[in-house]
Amino acid sequence: MVMMSSETNIENNRIQILKEILLDLHHGASPESVQELFNQHFKGVSALEISMMEHELMASEDGVTFEDVMSLCNVHANLFKGAIADVEVSDADQEGHPVYVFKQENLALRSAILRIRRIIENISKPENEPFKSDLLNGLKHQMTLLGQFHNHYTRKEKLFFPIMERYGHDSPPKVMWGVDDDIRKLFRDAESKLQELSNSDADIEEFLKAFETFSEEFEAMIFKEEAILLMILLETFTQDDWLSIAEESDAYGYAIIKKQSRTRTEENTKNTRIIDTPEGQFTITFMPKPKNESVANRETTQPFGNGYLSVELANLILNHLPLEITFVNKDDVFQYYNDNVPADEMVFKRTPSQIGRNVELCHPPKVLDKVKKIFNLLRSGERDQVPMWFKSERLGKFVYVTYAAVRDDQGDFQGVLEYVQDIQPFFELESDLNRDID
Template identity: 60%
Template structure:
């Protein structure tokens, strides 16, 4: 069977009135993957094995991640009975390899933020939801294993090895699901344009262990008008295709539509003044905030372009625009997302604020979710704005004006 058929089965189970939830399917994910082992049709797609193609990069990362797993297993086995001097060197090696293995987070993020939106576009919403839920379980297992190994030699070696193997079993199972089901589904469903978009946005999330050094440049096949018959050239809406048995003529008649041309440069009434669309766009992109707007239909409609994607606190890429907001978040966060949107929509709350310290990135992140209402008070959507406020905590004095000459200069 094909990977698409497996996807449709999952979709039917979850969407039909059976009482089966995506959590139920997630719990049986390993059973379902093993059931179809060696039974999924392979898919041959041009360029998929070429350097730089997202599928080739994805598979190369899995090879590198498997190698890191093997090295950690060997180091843990050597640690038992090692001398004090050797044990110190082995623990140092374990720290290095666990750091490398931890880069699987980038691999998962690209899958969740770039692969999943395109799958959803073609109606495959169940597999991404199920896989994202399992991804989060694997992340939690990795944190437990990391803490156990980092606590050596004080921690018990057998317990640390047990925690690592619990993670490794689920992690290796996910690699199988990615390569035997996910990639097959993607190769069947996605177009070359989809892969080009994924490749162009991949750098924003980074790569796991390996970094592609070659850019994938696909061969683009265009219609050659010179090969058409002379009558073909006379009418731009007619094409003549030569076949061994004769000619096939295709005629296209465009619908008469009235298109409204948006003037981006002429100022118009905007708030309490006048701005052009171009100026409004520039102003939004110059605000020191990451802004996201989700409309009243819960569709991710807009985000500003204030910083490059790889510097964003909450990474956003063009492929996410148009997604339902529930599909933009890990399944474990959905109850919180639904609660926020429900209270903002109903008017029970007008704003939610939260903040957290990101030690790894040296940022103090402040997040606000605010209800957007029109002049009549009707709910139009939710505005999210995110800011790094760490620089405010590092101000050196209570008073400073940039135009003043600093003392001693």
């Protein structure tokens, strides 16, 4: 018991020192001034400690906010370079494992950055003037490839983060998602400069400046992903968790790495699953979590609204509605979505990993104020519905979204129903009347 208590005190002390270092940085200390203290106390630091430290910082009364931690993200990540304790998980080295795929994407994205820098360097050389048009086309192509990092980030945010939160690591996702959005904005700025490119060297310099601002933050994020984020995941996630991530990844797509044809070379067994991914096929051996047996028989018809339905029929009806439906309960927990279309065709992509997640954690930090405002309007009774609409160039749809308050017979708020509809066909009706059958 004395030994366990001593070890606990050591761990608590290390976390406290990490916390004090970041607080010093928050109050204006330079990274150099705290580096010696860090080196003195840490030969290797667990990524889980980083998670706990960030959680404590934002939960403390020291005045450190989410925005503070976000702004310190690069600074404290640099302090951890070379001091991260590695985690050995053999499955993660297999081709096709979500961690392997994630790292392969980072390699491909780094390569795109290097090619862009090489093209920019060659554009400025006088001897390449005759090839300038071709070089600019190559530059635009590489930027398009690099832009696929959006898939990489979205998979991280939609699949990794919900599972992290279930294990109590809710601070790193919140901070990282905020930085991701900053990086997305920097990329849009660079894209804008790219569109303005002409043959003038001044325009190329403007693009280069915007691109290097983006790439500095982007490459810092790669370090955070591989040296901090993945270490937390490898220490925490079960094989079931990795399996669900692998099975849901296709819905969000991949970055640069090519999608291979999906073939099976052997059958899945009870405790083995074969997964096909863009980086090949891999096998996960795991002990499945026991499934909760449903008390109600899904086939039994019972009174339902103004008629009779079984659970199975109710589910089929919801899935056949021409709407994407999402329900968030009165406790702000994402509880249900229907299977109207496959996840990769959804306007707002949903996957099973998001179920049970607080609605605020399902959205990037930049839109939280809007989400809170909608819920406050509906919860308070000030509004019964909040409609929104937009054109989706990606899907070729005109999207109409409704957020509706769900109230019981007594008028008590029970949650928010979001339903999403493609109304583009309505604009394409050829007449005011059609009651004929073709």
